[in-house]
Amino acid sequence: MKNFSLLRPRSLDEARKALVDGAPKAAPRGAGLDILDHLKEGLPAPDALVELRRIEGETGLSLRAATAGADGLELGALSTLSQLAESPILSGPYAALAEAAGQAATPSIRNMATLGGNLLQRPRCWYYRDRELVCLKKGGDLCLAISGDNRYHAILGGGPAFYVHPSSLATPAMALDARVRIHGESPREMPLDELFVGPAEDPSREHRLAPGEVLTHLILPTPEAGARSAYFALREKQSHDWPLVEAAVALRLEGGTIRHARIVLGHVAPLPWRASEAEAKLVGQKPSVELFARTAELALAPARPMTGNAYKVPAARGALRHALHRASGLELPA
Numbered sequence: 477m478k479n480f481s482l483l484r485p486r487s488l489d490e491a492r493k494a495l496v497d498g499a500p501k502a503a504p505r506g507a508g509l510d511i512l513d514h515l516k517e518g519l520p521a522p523d524a525l526v527e528l529r530r531i532e533g534e535t536g537l538s539l540r541a542a543t544a545g546a547d548g549l550e551l552g553a554l555s556t557l558s559q560l561a562e563s564p565i566l567s568g569p570y571a572a573l574a575e576a577a578g579q580a581a582t583p584s585i586r587n588m589a590t591l592g593g594n595l596l597q598r599p600r601c602w603y604y605r606d607r608e609l610v611c612l613k614k615g616g617d618l619c620l621a622i623s624g625d626n627r628y629h630a631i632l633g634g635g636p637a638f639y640v641h642p643s644s645l646a647t648p649a650m651a652l653d654a655r656v657r658i659h660g661e662s663p664r665e666m667p668l669d670e671l672f673v674g675p676a677e678d679p680s681r682e683h684r685l686a687p688g689e690v691l692t693h694l695i696l697p698t699p700e701a702g703a704r705s706a707y708f709a710l711r712e713k714q715s716h717d718w719p720l721v722e723a724a725v726a727l728r729l730e731g732g733t734i735r736h737a738r739i740v741l742g743h744v745a746p747l748p749w750r751a752s753e754a755e756a757k758l759v760g761q762k763p764s765v766e767l768f769a770r771t772a773e774l775a776l777a778p779a780r781p782m783t784g785n786a787y788k789v790p791a792a793r794g795a796l797r798h799a800l801h802r803a804s805g806l807e808l809p810a
Contacts, residue, residue, distance in 0.1 A: 477515050481524040487531060488659045488690060494526045496688035504528055504690055506554055506590040510597040518607040520614070528690065529554060539692060542566065548697040550657075553592030553690075557645075558583070560591060569699035572648035572707040572724045572803075579709060580644050582716045592691045595646055595656075595671075596683055599639035599746075600718060601629070612637045612679050619675075627784040628720070631792070633745035637675035638782065640743045641682075646672070647742030648707045648724035650750065652696050660689035668694070674747045702735070703728045706802035708795045709742075719743045721788055723796040725803040727758075734758045734804070739775060744792050751775035751796075763804035772796040 483502070485491040495502050503522040505511060506529065514521040531539060539552040542565050549565065560566060561578030580586060580594070598604070603611045603620040610616040619637040621629045629638040646668065654668040666684075671691075673681045685691065709722035722742035728735050737758040739751040754775035761767050772793040779789045801808045 478518070478521055480515065480522060482527060483524055484527045484530055488692070491526050491528060491531065491690060492660060492688040494524070495690070498522075498524045498526070500687065502526055506593045507556075507588040508593075509585070509589055510593060514598070517605060519605065545695075547655075548695050551591055551694045551696070553590060553595075553692050553694065555591045557581070557586040557589045557591070557594065560645075561586065569703040569705055569726075570652065570696055572651060572705035572726065572799075573645065573696070575707040576644045576648045576709070576722070576724070579707075585716070591645060591694060595643050595649070595668075595694070596685070596691065597642050598682060600642050601639035604639060612675070613639065615680070621782070625784060626782040628718075628743075629782055629785055630745050631779040631781045631785055631788045632741070632749050632776075633674065633747060634780070634782075635676060637679045637746065639675070639746055641672070641745065641747050642718070642743075643748070644709070644719060644722060644742060646748045647722050647740050648705065649694060649696070650748045651724035651726040651738045651740040652705060653726070653738060655695045655697075656691055657693040657695060658685065658689050659692045660686060665695070669748070669750065672747050700728055700736075702730050704803050704805075706799045708798040708802065710791050710795055721792040721795050723792065723799040725796070725799040727800075727803045729763075729804065732762055734761055734763065739771075739796065741775065741792055741796065744779075744788055763800075763806045765806070765809050768797050768800040768804075768806075771800065 483494050501523040505525040505527050539554040542551050542563050557577040561574050566574035603609050604613045612619045621638045630640050650669050655665050657665050671683050705726040707724045709719040711717045724740045726738045737755045739755050741749040754771045776789050776793050
């Protein structure tokens with residue numbers, strides 16, 4: 477495994493300075509699971525890791541807490557997946573995020589993995605993760621999945637690379653209209669969906685954080701009356717496996733009618749996939765088996781499967797129908 481230095485700043489400003497001074501060979505570390513995978517796999521990896529986990533104890537920053545603020549619910553980026561899954565504050569309207577956190581990986585990994593790390597992890601495409609191969613994402617000329625084994629790759633929004641976004645928390649967080657808070661020379665906030673960078677824009681990047689910037693919080697807006705959410709994923713096996721497809725839905729019902737809807741699909745595209753046209757068809761309608769089936773068909777209408785992943789189209793439709801039924805409270809048909 478590649479040798480590296482471990483830096484332990486006592487504040488976010490010290491962390492920012494260490495990252496800027498060490499750029500591009502320094503990277504922030506929460507739990508560090510994905511970075512350590514890169515080191516072990518012989519992939520391009522930093523020479524120095526800037527440890528973030530001690531900062532809260534030194535400064536009192538709530539990087540591990542879930543707190544209700546004026547702008548909504550603020551989740552610290554160092555919150556573990558276990559904390560999110562078990563937090564009573566993530567119930568009701570926020571249930572989709574807790575469900576996704578509770579289903580990810582294994583209990584031991586959930587006890588270590590952080591919210592920030594999950595959102596910012598790099599793709600798990602086996603061509604990218606193979607040290608011997610030079611794919612488009614590693615500076616090559618072509619996405620090797622196009623003519624290779626692409627059973628787990630994108631069916632929506634792909635090109636010129638066809639990896640899928642690896643974060644399971646991003647899918648429900650986007651459905652919940654989340655924002656992120658970023659600490660840097662000029663602290664800023666942005667909608668979560670604006671944080672991510674797709675391969676059509678830049679195949680080498682997944683997010684817009686500049687050198688020295690640290691994602692510190694995910695902010696979920698205060699829900700309106702009648703808001704509810706749900707998450708559903710399909711996997712080859714339930715333990716320690718990545719989703720094949722996933723769906724997150726946030727609805728607001730008033731008098732039995734859907735007044736607001738957000739649909740996001742995961743592990744089907746290089747970015748968490750917002751199904752805006754399907755959302756629009758739900759608004760003003762009463763939940764029904766037929767409505768949700770039509771919505772799922774519409775959401776997957778743009779899908780363009782590759783040679784080995786056509787199964788993802790009906791799988792994603794089914795996952796979305798499950799999420800819609802659970803969010804609305806309408807019983808699934810037998």
